[in-house]
Amino acid sequence: MSQKETYENPDLKKERQNCPFNKEEITNLLDGGKEKTAERKQLENYILSDEQLKDAVPMEYLSHADKYAEELRKACLLMHKLENSPAGQVPTLRALMGAGLGSAVLKEGNPLALHYVMFIPALMGQGTIDQQAKWLAKAYNLNIIGTYAQTELGHGTFLRGLETTATYDPNTQEFVLESPSLTAYKWWPGSLGKTANYAVVMAQLYTKGKCEGTHPFMVQLRDEETHEPLPGIVIGEIGPKLGMNTNDNGYLGFEKFRIPRDQLLMKHSQVLEDGTYVKPTNSKLSYATMVFVRVVVCQDVTTNLRKAVTIATRYSCVRRQSELKPGDREPQVMDYQAQQNKLLPPLAATFAFQLASDHLWNLYNTANNNIEQGDLELLPDLHGLSCALKALCSSEGANFVEVCRQSCGGHGYMACSNFPRIYGQVTAAETYEGENTVLWLQVARYLVKTRKEQTGGLSVKYLIGEEKGPKTVDTTLEGIVHLYRRTAVGLVDVAIAELEKSGRKGEAPHDAWNHAAVYLIKAAQAHARLFVVESFVNSLKVGNLSAPVRTVLSQLCELFIIYWLLERSGELFFVRQFIKKRLVTVEFQVRTLLYVKLLAAIRPQAVNLVDSFDLRDEILASPLGCWDGNVYQRLFDEAAKSPLNQSSVHESFHKYLKPLLKSNL
Numbered sequence: 001m002s003q004k005e006t007y008e009n010p011d012l013k014k015e016r017q018n019c020p021f022n023k024e025e026i027t028n029l030l031d032g033g034k035e036k037t038a039e040r041k042q043l044e045n046y047i048l049s050d051e052q053l054k055d056a057v058p059m060e061y062l063s064h065a066d067k068y069a070e071e072l073r074k075a076c077l078l079m080h081k082l083e084n085s086p087a088g089q090v091p092t093l094r095a096l097m098g099a100g101l102g103s104a105v106l107k108e109g110n111p112l113a114l115h116y117v118m119f120i121p122a123l124m125g126q127g128t129i130d131q132q133a134k135w136l137a138k139a140y141n142l143n144i145i146g147t148y149a150q151t152e153l154g155h156g157t158f159l160r161g162l163e164t165t166a167t168y169d170p171n172t173q174e175f176v177l178e179s180p181s182l183t184a185y186k187w188w189p190g191s192l193g194k195t196a197n198y199a200v201v202m203a204q205l206y207t208k209g210k211c212e213g214t215h216p217f218m219v220q221l222r223d224e225e226t227h228e229p230l231p232g233i234v235i236g237e238i239g240p241k242l243g244m245n246t247n248d249n250g251y252l253g254f255e256k257f258r259i260p261r262d263q264l265l266m267k268h269s270q271v272l273e274d275g276t277y278v279k280p281t282n283s284k285l286s287y288a289t290m291v292f293v294r295v296v297v298c299q300d301v302t303t304n305l306r307k308a309v310t311i312a313t314r315y316s317c318v319r320r321q322s323e324l325k326p327g328d329r330e331p332q333v334m335d336y337q338a339q340q341n342k343l344l345p346p347l348a349a350t351f352a353f354q355l356a357s358d359h360l361w362n363l364y365n366t367a368n369n370n371i372e373q374g375d376l377e378l379l380p381d382l383h384g385l386s387c388a389l390k391a392l393c394s395s396e397g398a399n400f401v402e403v404c405r406q407s408c409g410g411h412g413y414m415a416c417s418n419f420p421r422i423y424g425q426v427t428a429a430e431t432y433e434g435e436n437t438v439l440w441l442q443v444a445r446y447l448v449k450t451r452k453e454q455t456g457g458l459s460v461k462y463l464i465g466e467e468k469g470p471k472t473v474d475t476t477l478e479g480i481v482h483l484y485r486r487t488a489v490g491l492v493d494v495a496i497a498e499l500e501k502s503g504r505k506g507e508a509p510h511d512a513w514n515h516a517a518v519y520l521i522k523a524a525q526a527h528a529r530l531f532v533v534e535s536f537v538n539s540l541k542v543g544n545l546s547a548p549v550r551t552v553l554s555q556l557c558e559l560f561i562i563y564w565l566l567e568r569s570g571e572l573f574f575v576r577q578f579i580k581k582r583l584v585t586v587e588f589q590v591r592t593l594l595y596v597k598l599l600a601a602i603r604p605q606a607v608n609l610v611d612s613f614d615l616r617d618e619i620l621a622s623p624l625g626c627w628d629g630n631v632y633q634r635l636f637d638e639a640a641k642s643p644l645n646q647s648s649v650h651e652s653f654h655k656y657l658k659p660l661l662k663s664n665l
C-alpha cells in the first residue's frame with residue numbers, strides 16, 4: 001500500500017505499536033490458511049490494479065441508468081479477466097460475487113450476480129444430467145445470462161400461493177406459461193430488468209387438469225441477438241431501491257408463452273410425454289436453490305460487517321472529541337467506554353458469525369453430497385440451521401452496521417463513508433431469500449417438532465431428553481453457555497405451553513400457532529444464538545492457535561457471549577425457574593462487571609484486530625476507514641468531486657436565486 005510509505009496518522013501509528021499477537025495469524029485463520037491468504041492477495045492485486053475497473057467519478061453522482069451501464073461495463077470486463085486470473089476461475093468468481101473484492105469494483109451491485117448466485121446453482125440442483133449438459137456450458141461461458149424468477153407482485157413468502165401457471169399441453173408436448181393477473185407478475189428477480197436473457201422460473205405446474213405445485217422451468221426471455229423480449233414476454237426493471245441499485249431487479253409477465261416439455265427442470269420430478277406426473281422424493285427439494293443462497297448470505301453479511309467495523313474502529317482512534325479529563329487534550333473517541341460498548345461487540349460478532357457460517361457451510365456440503373446420493377436425512381437440519389443463521393446474521397449484522405455508522409457521528413452519514421451502501425446490502429439480506437420473521441417461524445416449527453417428538457438433527461440435539469448440566473449457573477464460559485442452552489430449551493417449552501394452552505381453549509392448531517408467534521420467534525432466536533455461541537467456544541478449544549491469538553480471541557468470545565446475554569436478559573424472565581433462583585439479579589451483577597473489564601482489555605487491540613482483517617482501502621471504500629487514517633484530507637478530497645463544486649457559482653443561482661434576491665418579496 002503506497003499510503004503506508006508516505007503518511008500514517010500518529011494515533012493509528014501508536015495503536016499499532018507493540019501488538020501482542022501476530023496479525024497475520026488471524027488473517028490466515030479468517031482466510032482459511034496461509035495459502036488462501038496469498039491467493040487472495042494475488043487476486044486483489046490482479047483486479048484492483050486494473051485502471052479500467054476504477055470509477056472515473058463517484059457512482060452516487062451518476063443517474064440510475066448511467067450507474068447500471070457503468071457497473072455492467074465493469075462486470076463484463078471482470079468476466080474477461082477471469083480467463084487469465086492467477087487464482088483460477090472458480091476462486092476468482094467466488095471472490096467477485098461477494099462483499100469483499102467484488103463490491104470494491106461493483107459498488108452499487110453486480111448485474112451478473114444472480115447468474116452465478118442462483119441461476120447456475122438452480123440448473124445444477126434442479127436439472128437432470130441431460131439438462132445440465134444442454135445448458136450449463138452455455139451458462140458458464142456466458143453465452144446465456146440467467147436469473148431466478150420466483151417472487152411475484154402478490155406473493156414472495158408464500159410459495160404455494162404463487163400464481164404463474166405452467167400448463168402441460170400433451171398435443172404439442174409444451175408447457176404454456178401464463179400470468180393470470182397483475183399480482184402474478186414476477187417482481188424482484190435480480191438481473192431480470194435489463195441483463196438476463198434466460199431465467200429459471202418457478203410456476204404452478206398443471207398437468208392432466210391437476211395442479212402439482214410450484215416447479216422450476218428453464219425459460220428464454222429475450223432474443224439472443226437483439227436482446228428484445230420474445231413475443232409473449234413482458235419485461236422491465238422495477239426502479240430505484242434503498243440499495244443494490246445496479247442489480248437491475250425486474251418484473252416479468254407471460255402471455256401464453258410456450259416452452260418445450262424438457263424445459264421443466266426434471267431432476268426431482270418429471271412430466272412424461274403423455275402428461276403423467278412423477279413425484280419427487282421430497283416436495284421441498286425444489287426449494288434447494290434458496291437453501292444454498294441462505295448459506296452463502298451468512299458469509300457475505302459477515303464480510304460486510306467486517307468492513308463497517310474496520311471503518312468505524314480506525315475512525316474512532318483518529319477522531320478526537322470533547323474532554324475526558326478536565327483540561328487534558330481531547331481524547332480519541334475510542335477511549336470513551338460508551339464508544340467501546342458500541343464497537344467491540346460488533347467486532348467480536350465478526351468472528352462469531354464467521355465461525356458459525358463455516359459450520360453451516362460444512363453442513364451444507366455434507367448434506368448436499370448425501371442428497372445427491374438419495375439420502376435426505378440431513379435436509380431438515382440443514383433447512384433449520386440455514387434459516388436460523390441467515391436470519392440471525394442479517395438482522396444482527398444490519399443493526400451492528402447502523403451502530404458503526406452512528407459511532408462515526410456526522411461523517412458516518414456521508415455517502416462517501418460507505419455506510420449507506422454497506423447498510424443497504426446487509427439490510428436487503430433481512431428480506432431477500434426468505435423474510436426473516438418467516439424464517440424464524442420455520443425454525444420454530446422445527447424446534448417444536450423436535451421437542452415434542454424427541455427426535456431431530458445435530459443442531460437441535462439439546463432439545464432431546466432431560467436437561468443436562470449444572471443446576472446452578474457459574475460464571476465460567478461453560479457456565480454461561482449452559483445458561484444460553486437453558487434459555488433456549490426454556491423458551492421452546494414456553495412456546496409449546498402457549499400452543500397447548502390455546503389448544504385447551506379450543507383453538508385450531510393454525511390459530512394457536514399464530515397466537516404463540518411472539519414466543520415461537522423468541523425460541524428460534526435463542527436457538528440461533530446458542531448455536532453461534534457454542535460454535536465460537538468450541539472453535540477456540542481446537543486448532544493450533546498461538547497463545548497471544550488464543551488470548552485475544554477468547555476475550556472477544558467472552559465479551560460477545562456476555563454482551564448478548566445482557567442484551568437479551570429480558571428473555572430469562574420467560575423461563576420461570578431462573579427468577580425463582582434469583583439468578584437474574586445475582587449473576588448479572590457479576591457479568592456486568594466482567595463485561596466492562598473485557599471492554600477495557602480489548603480496547604488497546606481494536607485497531608490491530610481490524611488490521612488483521614486485511615481489508616484493502618479499495619474494499620473499504622471510505623475516507624473514514626483508510627489504513628493511513630488521513631481522514632480529514634480524504635473527506636476534503638471527496639467533497640471536491642461534487643458536481644456542485646465544479647464552478648464557484650452554480651448556473652441555478654442566475655436562474656432562480658438571483659431573481660428571488662432581487663424581487664423584494
Ligand SMILES: CCCCCCCCCC/C=C\CCCCCC(=O)SCCNC(=O)CCNC(=O)[C@H](O)C(C)(C)COP(=O)(O)OP(=O)(O)OC[C@H]1O[C@@H](n2cnc3c(N)ncnc32)[C@H](O)[C@@H]1OP(=O)(O)O
Pocket residue numbers: 093094097098099113116117118148150151156157158159160190284287288290291293296297300379380383431432433434435438442445446449
Ligand atoms: C458463487 C457463490 C458466490 C457467493 C457470494 C454470495 C453473495 C451474496 C449476495 C448476492 C446478492 C444478491 C442475491 C439476492 C438473491 C435474492 C434471491 C431471492 O430472494 S429468491 C426468492 C426467495 N424466496 C424465499 O426465500 C421465499 C420464502 N418462503 C419459503 O421458503 C417457503 O414458502 C416457506 C418455507 C416459508 C413455506 O413453504 P411452504 O411450501 O408453504 O411450506 P409448508 O409450510 O407447507 O411446509 C413446511 C415444511 O417444509 C419444510 N421446508 C420448507 N422449506 C424447506 C426447504 N427449503 N428445505 C427443506 N425443507 C423445507 C419445513 O421444514 C416443513 O417441514 P415439516 O416436516 O412439515 O415441519
Ligand SMILES: Cc1cc2nc3c(=O)[nH]c(=O)nc-3n(C[C@H](O)[C@H](O)[C@H](O)COP(=O)(O)OP(=O)(O)OC[C@H]3O[C@@H](n4cnc5c(N)ncnc54)[C@H](O)[C@@H]3O)c2cc1C
Pocket residue numbers: 114148149150151154155156157158187188189190244249428431432433434435436437438441
Ligand atoms: C434486494 C432484493 C433482491 C431480491 N431478489 C430476488 C430474486 O432474485 N428473485 C426472486 O424471486 N425474489 C427476489 N427478491 C424477493 C424476496 O425474496 C422477497 O421480497 C421475500 O421473500 C419476502 O417476500 P415478500 O416481499 O412477499 O414479503 P411478504 O411475505 O409480503 O412480507 C410482508 C410482511 O408480512 C410478514 N409475513 C408474511 N408471511 C408471514 C407469516 N406466514 N407469518 C408471519 N408473518 C408473515 C413478513 O414477516 C413481513 O413483515 C428480492 C428481494 C429484495 C429486497
